[in-house]
Amino acid sequence: MEASTRAVLPPGPPLPKLLQTLGFVVSPARFFDACRSRYGDVVHFKTLFDSGFVMVFDPTLVKEIFKGDPDQLRAGPANELLGPVLGERSVLLLDGAEHLRQRRLMLPAFHGQRLRSYERIMREATDREIDSWPVGEPFQALRSMQALTLDVIMRAVFGVSEGERYRELHRRIREMLDPISQPLGVLVLTLSLARRVRGGSTVQRFEERRRRVDELIYDEIERRRSDPDLADREDVFSSLVLAEDEDGRRMTDQEIRDELVTLLVAGHETTATALAWAFDLLLHDTRVMEELARRLADGDEKYADAFVKEVLRIRPVIPGVGRVVHREPFELAGYTIPVGMEINPSIASIHRRPDSYPAPAELRPERFLEDDPPDTYTWIPFGGGTRRCLGASFATFEMRVVISRVLERATLEAVEAEPDAIQRRGITMVPKNGAPVRLAQAPRAARIAEAAAA
Ligand code: HEM
Numbered sequence: 001m002e003a004s005t006r007a008v009l010p011p012g013p014p015l016p017k018l019l020q021t022l023g024f025v026v027s028p029a030r031f032f033d034a035c036r037s038r039y040g041d042v043v044h045f046k047t048l049f050d051s052g053f054v055m056v057f058d059p060t061l062v063k064e065i066f067k068g069d070p071d072q073l074r075a076g077p078a079n080e081l082l083g084p085v086l087g088e089r090s091v092l093l094l095d096g097a098e099h100l101r102q103r104r105l106m107l108p109a110f111h112g113q114r115l116r117s118y119e120r121i122m123r124e125a126t127d128r129e130i131d132s133w134p135v136g137e138p139f140q141a142l143r144s145m146q147a148l149t150l151d152v153i154m155r156a157v158f159g160v161s162e163g164e165r166y167r168e169l170h171r172r173i174r175e176m177l178d179p180i181s182q183p184l185g186v187l188v189l190t191l192s193l194a195r196r197v198r199g200g201s202t203v204q205r206f207e208e209r210r211r212r213v214d215e216l217i218y219d220e221i222e223r224r225r226s227d228p229d230l231a232d233r234e235d236v237f238s239s240l241v242l243a244e245d246e247d248g249r250r251m252t253d254q255e256i257r258d259e260l261v262t263l264l265v266a267g268h269e270t271t272a273t274a275l276a277w278a279f280d281l282l283l284h285d286t287r288v289m290e291e292l293a294r295r296l297a298d299g300d301e302k303y304a305d306a307f308v309k310e311v312l313r314i315r316p317v318i319p320g321v322g323r324v325v326h327r328e329p330f331e332l333a334g335y336t337i338p339v340g341m342e343i344n345p346s347i348a349s350i351h352r353r354p355d356s357y358p359a360p361a362e363l364r365p366e367r368f369l370e371d372d373p374p375d376t377y378t379w380i381p382f383g384g385g386t387r388r389c390l391g392a393s394f395a396t397f398e399m400r401v402v403i404s405r406v407l408e409r410a411t412l413e414a415v416e417a418e419p420d421a422i423q424r425r426g427i428t429m430v431p432k433n434g435a436p437v438r439l440a441q442a443p444r445a446a447r448i449a450e451a452a453a454a
Pocket residue numbers: 075091092093103157262263264266267268270271274317318321322381382383384385386387388389390391392394395396
């Protein structure tokens with residue numbers, strides 16, 4: 001503790017906590033940019049929800065943080081808000097050797113080769129969604145993408161695809177997730193749990209819903225463990241059941257449950273939101289829309305890849321990641337950050353830096369096709385270091401598959417003249433009105449060759 005009293009903290013706005021909180025909630029981009037130009041690339045903030053933390057706006061310093069000792073800069077405590085949903089063995093909540101072990105066991109399911117096997121699932125889920133869209137009526141791209149990405153997770157991650165089991169699991173997952181994807185949902189739940197409002201309706205209802213999802217997952221784990229053909233299955237669930245660490249130990253039932261729920265929570269809303277932003281931006285930018293459609297028609301996927309990267313740059317779904325200082329104070333840019341304080345690389349602000357991204361507010365996928373494209377520390381929508389998002393390739397692959405299928409089969413148009421406003425919802429930044437879109441005419445059939453093959 002002596003160390004923390006000696007800490008030299010970075011400067012920050014001398015505003016009361018309430019005003020700083022308002023800055024975060026009402027207009028984060030303006031507030032951060034103003035603080036950055038006044039106090040520099042490392043700023044100390046205090047809001048009503050914390051006892052002070054440090055935000056970082058410079059890619060070189062972000063590199064130091066992402067490459068720092070993961071035992072000194074811990075992500076687990078920064079993610080603890082999600083604890084009641086994910087469970088204590090979740091890879092998001094663990095640190096040190098335990099985190100590394102879980103991560104290694106999960107990694108093979110997300111390798112490139114495996115992703116290709118999910119392509120059909122992703123394309124078929126897109127087709128089902130396209131076929132459900134009304135012609136000429138506005139609907140929310142966000143809602144539609146939420147349904148689509150949940151369907152993909154159910155099939156590719158859980159490996160449950162048809163019949164009553166699919167419907168029941170789908171229903172119970174929705175019941176559990178819907179309340180926490182509301183604005184402040186996770187916060188309300190955590191505060192209720194922290195205050196131990198046992199018998200309080202929020203906690204009781206949530207725990208009951210989680211128990212109903214767990215019941216099905218544990219039942220499914222038992223089935224998989226006794227399935228002689230498990231090794232032939234390609235879903236993530238089966239690969240978690242089979243995975244072994246260096247000592248030949250497999251995951252416990254609880255570990256499998258916690259990692260599956262983690263993949264669901266980490267992968268479903270995030271990818272849906274990124275896709276909703278992709279359509280919102282695309283339908284408001286004729287130049288990029290025409291270029292993307294032309295390149296895809298030529299069989300060139302590079303531009304689609306660059307477009308996805310640019311969407312995640314200009315509308316990062318998660319605006320910042322956290323690392324809490326552990327064991328001894330952390331030295332950064334001449335400051336000493338004390339034990340227990342969170343350091344937060346600001347993804348959104350780093351993506352807006354004009355020195356890395358000239359005309360940062362402009363949608364310009366070409367940035368990622370130039371000779372010297374943005375690197376791992378200037379483009380950080382998936383965080384970094386040993387905690388970098390496990391599903392990054394899965395998400396960008398899914399985005400490419402969905403976007404190209406939609407452009408191939410449907411003519412969408414924007415409902416509003418301007419792109420949607422950005423709103424904070426839980427830990428994500430979503431289109432405020434759900435990115436309203438409209439289908440201009442009935443969708444086209446899938447390509448003839450494909451239909452024949454089917
Ligand atoms: C566009 C979609 C997505 C975005 C923007 C996103 C973003 C992130 C971010 C910022 C982190 C924290 C990284 C850090 O602390 O440095 C993270 C972690 C994680 N994400 Fe994603 N994610 C997305 C999709 C997915 C998907 C599809 C999955 C899996 C199916 C997934 C699974 C995970 C897991 C397991 C972690 C924890 C990694 C660890 O702590 O070792 N994410 N993600």
